[in-house]
Amino acid sequence: MSTPLFPLDLMKTLVAGVQAGGFAKAAEKIGRTQSAISLQMKKLEELAGTELFEKQGRVLALTPSGETMYHYAQRMLELNEEAVTAVRGAGVAGEVKVGMSMDFEHTFLPNVLARFGRAHPQIVLDLHVDRNTALRTKAARKELDVAVLFSNEVKAEQTVGQVPMAWIGQRDLAWQRDEPLPLLLLEAPCVFRDAALRALDAAGIRWRIAVTSPSLGGLWAAARAGLGLTVRTALAVPAELANLGDELALPALPEIGVCVVEAARTPAPPVALMTRTVTEVLHSQLDI
Template identity: 45%
Template sequence: MEKIPVSLDSDALRSFVLGIECGSFALAAQQLCRSTSAVSAQLKKLEQQCGMALVTKRGRHLALTPGGEILLSYARRLLSLNDEAWRAVRGELLQGDVRIGMQEDFGESLMPGILGPFSRQHPSVRISARVDRNQPLLQAMAEQSLDMALLWQGDNLPAQSEVLGQTPLAWIGAQEFDISALLARNDPLPLVMFEAPCLMRSRALCVLEQAELDWRVVFTSHSLSGIWAAVRAGLGITLRSQIGLPAGLHSLNALLPAVGNMGIALWQHNADDAAQQMLAQLTRRALADDIHHNGNGTVSM
């Protein structure tokens, strides 16, 4: 007779997932209204059920073991199905409309992992999505033509917006772009930039001015796809994060001045709305996954 598989404890799975997303099981315990020792006991039980360690300490931070990485993906799917079933039985399937905006850097890389699962779980919710630059999204939020937006953190974000994390910025160029030769000749750096106002453009020019490096804007675009096309063509370099970085481009940070990090923020008009809450949760998870798998920064949620 075939051995019956162990049934993983759903409460322990929830503590495990939340602990990884928070970067701390102590913070997870607070959100779950449990003691830290109770959450630690749940993690130990889960490791016993799986027959292996799931997390390890890396300095001050938690890191997943190979087994933990596998379990995390399954745990999220199991909990999602569990929660969907619970809402369906109680007659609480979500309905209504949500208008969400995303900055272009996040649109292609993060949006499919957010909207796909949400639509499958909540087919009665109508979603309209807008991918645009920061300033138009901020204006749309101010005019309340969007319900929520994932944005770069700038000075003009409202106090109620939630900073989800930080991602390092990078000077980016084509693989064949010879930045060393250009610097050796003291030639002005050819820049591929968005039109002003642009947070990345302002950061790039400020850093270069402080480093006393000459520069010139050789290509200006209205869209991120135009930026990537010009950089791939070798027209110059740009400053972005590595979230959604196209193939054939790479970081030039080793040869150019440090440019620091940029915050990522979520602005919602009605954080108590159930559909927005669910979309916000999926957004946090998608960002945490990208940061964890690609080393694209730190999560502060």
């Protein structure tokens, strides 16, 4: 008996449906009718030789086999994108100056480097991990070719998605509501710092700055030590820390844009390849 081949279009529909929270929501996104999607998923189950979905009330959920299929579907789509990028960029050489927000240094950045390095070993990378304000300045001065940063002040086409800010701290943080809230903040100017102070002032919650630092690593160390709360996004929070906003009944924070900013209007081929890789990994890993 020959091994069945899972078509990529079926994998794409499966991933889109799961990430959208249902195939009805995914129908418009992928340009298919619900009946067409149902036929695709039935075909996928036939190829798999097992049920991938089960009814849970009115919701169609993944079975254990469906969870496994979803995991492999994501990997297949990522590998396909990597192959496309590698083939289209075969023979491209040069250098790319890449700027990356400190928030992504230990999570998102290694995945970008691994994928890009495999596909384009002949392109030299000059990496700059820095604060968002510094990255925007360097990109404006063309000291960077492409920068990945948080901002609500760039062009819409440079924003990949919006993510909420969050109050981050140690799970057993000791704070009484009649005391000023201890804050761990980057030095000004900082969009996260400004958002935190505005939200607390609007809610009438007293606060004090317990720690300032020029680096995110300093804030994470202070948070692990239980010295207070910082404000970032939940995209790259160390495992020992958590979003404590609901638990401590703190005010809601605004969303912030995840942005990919190119310095040149018409980027050179190596830069265009890096931008493509960065955007693909953002969508697949961060689900935005």
